[in-house]
Amino acid sequence: MTAVKILGSGCAKCKTLHARVQELITQNNIMATVIKVEDLVEIMKYGILSTPGLVVNEQVKSAGSVPKDEQILAWLKEG
């Protein structure tokens, strides 16, 4: 089971990333849980400087951008 977290409170890209990740998970039948983290203190625990942050199995994968689909998928599968 892959644990995915989307870090970010309400920015446009945060919503985009959240939607992308969920769509990729359903499309590819990946066993994963997706949690959207909006609490600032909680977000800062991951040490990112720009949102959205993408965390797969407690590892920060990206910050401040919506990565390409292939890239997200690769991270989801390796996790």
Place this chain on the structure above:
Amino acid sequence: MITCGIVRFDFIAITMKQLSTVNKIGMVVLFLPIWIALYLSLDQLTRFIVHSLLSMPEDEHLTTAVFFFIYEVPKVLLLLTLIVFVVGIIRTYFSPEKTRAALEGKPLFVGNVMASSLGIVTPFCSCSAIPLFLGFVEAGIPLGITFSFLIAAPMINEVAIVLLFGLFGWETALLYVLMGLIIAITSGWVIGTLKLERYVEEWVYKIKSPHVSINEETLTINDRIDRGWDAVKEVVGKVWIYIVLGIAVGAGVHGYVPENFMASIMGKDAWWSVPLSVLIGIPMYSNAAGIIPIVQALLGKGASLGTALAFMMSVIGLSLPEMIILKKVLKIQLIAAFAGIVGIGIMIVGFIFNAIY
């Protein structure tokens, strides 16, 4: 035999990769002359459309307005596309993480200059202001230096620069950038000197966040071109409507508002117009795209450059939504000090320009 096959496969893969790189650079090289040709022929094209196709008479209010609109909209959009593309590529070489690392341990004044300059090129969205602020404070970067970054980043942005360049000329665009830098540097320096750290919410200093290193993506030139193009889609897709509307209103002003109409309200003899413009500008949150064309039109009707500049800077640089976001980490006194110091800086710029021109 198998090894041979693998080698061959790798070889093909490499050439394919090189080919697509060449392709994307080739595309850029191909588009550039088309862009230049379009840009240079805009004047003739507009003349042809207005005078020949629509056969509108010269020197009439409506003709002036229509000409202005048909000429300026494609011109500004062309400029915007090119500049946003180039800036988008430049920004792939910067990140908030790198900027933070560069600012760590820098003394006050040097830090303010660096933070303001990096604020222009570092990718930044005001929706990320809080994580960035917390991350800077956590790394021990002084408050004043952090503020220099937070002032410069939204105020000096590529959309504002493009519109100023396209509608006012390069001199005004350059002035805006220089004045924006000076305001960001001095305001940050003043905030740092006043030692306002106690007006940051206490919990901010208790945060312990790990300095995770997100594995630096290795970007090829292809990826960077892609990012530049993504930036074009995102920025132009968002602001084009404001540009069209702003220029439409500007065109109306050009055609119908009488000369010197604005002289008594925004002229240089009305000294109070500078502080008034700043006061009106702070709560206004219009993006640069909508406001600059209108201000440009007013400039032709007797408004003075200093007043116009002060108005634009306060609209773009100081925004209510950003202050509301910052309220989560700053006490009201510090937000007031921030708005007050930057506001005074903008007023000084306005007065100086009204005195010079």
